[in-house]
Amino acid sequence: MIRSNKKNLTTVILLSIFFLLPSKLSAASPTGSSIALYEFEPAVSRNAIEQLPSTEKSPELTALLAEPTTKEISLVRVNLDAVKENNKILSITLPDRQEVPFVQDYFEITAEGTTVWAGAPPSDRRQRFPSPSEVKRDPLNMLFIQHYGDHVRGEIRLAGQAYRLEPAGAGLHALLKVDQGQTTCEPVTESDNLPATPAPTTNRAARSTITYLIVSTDEARKKNSLIEERIENSMKFAQRFLDNSDIDITFEKAGYYAATYSENGKTSNTVLRDLRDTSAEPGKSVLAERERVRADIVIVAAGLVDGTSYRDARKETAFALVKTNSVAEEIIHQVGHVLGADHIWKEGDPEFEPPYKFGYLMNFMGGTKGSNTLMGQYENCGGCGMASIFSNPRETYVGHPTGTVEHNDVARRFNERRTEVENFY
Ligand SMILES: [Zn+2]
Numbered sequence: 001m002i003r004s005n006k007k008n009l010t011t012v013i014l015l016s017i018f019f020l021l022p023s024k025l026s027a028a029s030p031t032g033s034s035i036a037l038y039e040f041e042p043a044v045s046r047n048a049i050e051q052l053p054s055t056e057k058s059p060e061l062t063a064l065l066a067e068p069t070t071k072e073i074s075l076v077r078v079n080l081d082a083v084k085e086n087n088k089i090l091s092i093t094l095p096d097r098q099e100v101p102f103v104q105d106y107f108e109i110t111a112e113g114t115t116v117w118a119g120a121p122p123s124d125r126r127q128r129f130p131s132p133s134e135v136k137r138d139p140l141n142m143l144f145i146q147h148y149g150d151h152v153r154g155e156i157r158l159a160g161q162a163y164r165l166e167p168a169g170a171g172l173h174a175l176l177k178v179d180q181g182q183t184t185c186e187p188v189t190e191s192d193n194l195p196a197t198p199a200p201t202t203n204r205a206a207r208s209t210i211t212y213l214i215v216s217t218d219e220a221r222k223k224n225s226l227i228e229e230r231i232e233n234s235m236k237f238a239q240r241f242l243d244n245s246d247i248d249i250t251f252e253k254a255g256y257y258a259a260t261y262s263e264n265g266k267t268s269n270t271v272l273r274d275l276r277d278t279s280a281e282p283g284k285s286v287l288a289e290r291e292r293v294r295a296d297i298v299i300v301a302a303g304l305v306d307g308t309s310y311r312d313a314r315k316e317t318a319f320a321l322v323k324t325n326s327v328a329e330e331i332i333h334q335v336g337h338v339l340g341a342d343h344i345w346k347e348g349d350p351e352f353e354p355p356y357k358f359g360y361l362m363n364f365m366g367g368t369k370g371s372n373t374l375m376g377q378y379e380n381c382g383g384c385g386m387a388s389i390f391s392n393p394r395e396t397y398v399g400h401p402t403g404t405v406e407h408n409d410v411a412r413r414f415n416e417r418r419t420e421v422e423n424f425y
Helices: 002-020 045-048 057-066 219-224 228-246 266-274 283-293 328-338 410-422
Strands: 032-036 038-042 072-078 089-093 097-109 117-119 141-148 152-160 159-166 172-177 207-218 247-258 297-302 317-322 342-344 392-398 400-402
Touching: 002 172, 038 089, 045 057, 045 072, 057 072, 057 159, 057 172, 089 141, 141 228, 152 228, 207 228, 207 283, 207 410, 219 228, 219 410, 228 247, 228 297, 228 328, 247 283, 247 410, 266 283, 266 297, 266 317, 297 328, 317 328, 328 410, 392 410
Parallel strands: 032 089, 207 247, 207 297, 297 317
Antiparallel strands: 038 072, 072 172, 089 097, 097 117, 117 141, 141 152, 152 159, 159 172, 392 400
């Protein structure tokens, strides 16, 4: 059911595009028309890429081919000049040759000199649902490109399906269709006799800045030599999810630390504990670096083990573990546990404290399975779409609330905990 639902949604988008865009979409031309972000190279399938001589397969491409989350892969040549502020429409061609235009809704030149271009397919959603509570950006359809001089990182979401553009060496990029249903998540609950979590601060600033330290393991660096850039890029993309959910947090990178540490033969929980155990290495050095750069939370990139995190973390446990190939949704999901949010609450489940800290299954998305907000897990709904918003009953998507006051209000949970977390350092 959910698949046909996605198809219907795609059809709606495409019809909207058809009626809203008068000109041919693929032509490279001045402002007002669309410019293709990339062209396909001759090797457009996994088979074709695998059969390339090994001299033509860069270490980056070999690593991407080996990732279990790589559902489909094509080689493309990105038009780096296209990522400019005055190019208002960029067109993307998917592996099935479907072409989708995206209209710019955000542009930034960062302090480091990278360029960020973000947009969405043309849509009349805001006209059809004019309520001020309707979410500003479509959480299922978006494009986010960051340009780093000689390469880009791109995130594409269409009807909840994730595609990524990753540098693949030799001046080329790989377009990946991502299988998001591979990972499970069991955050760690501390069993020690700890003091109760302090009551949420009511006297808080209008906005909180939460700083993070990125830590990589030996295996993470082996899998992705640009892991620091990869995680920072995902957090920048995820910032849009928070902004769209009315959460007053700005995430800011405090630093990066390459830990001398192997995950080999260890579980997720062991890796997480080793990196925060300040009585021995590598935890000692991680703490020293965390204190030096004053990072409120730590995001550990792992090459072998699955993601996990400490639920409802204290300063000492504010660690989230993510895989090198995680999409932004998975990274912010683990950070979300640290901030005190949990998976989906459904009718009949027991009550927890606070009862509203859960993600939301948006049944209104159609079918019997609906679509999860960001704290959901893919297996909750048998492979349903992931909407890139946090549950919030005060906001609507296509006219329906994206949470409930009683059980599904992660936006409230984050806004109540953000002052405590930003004051960790
Ligand atoms: Zn989780």
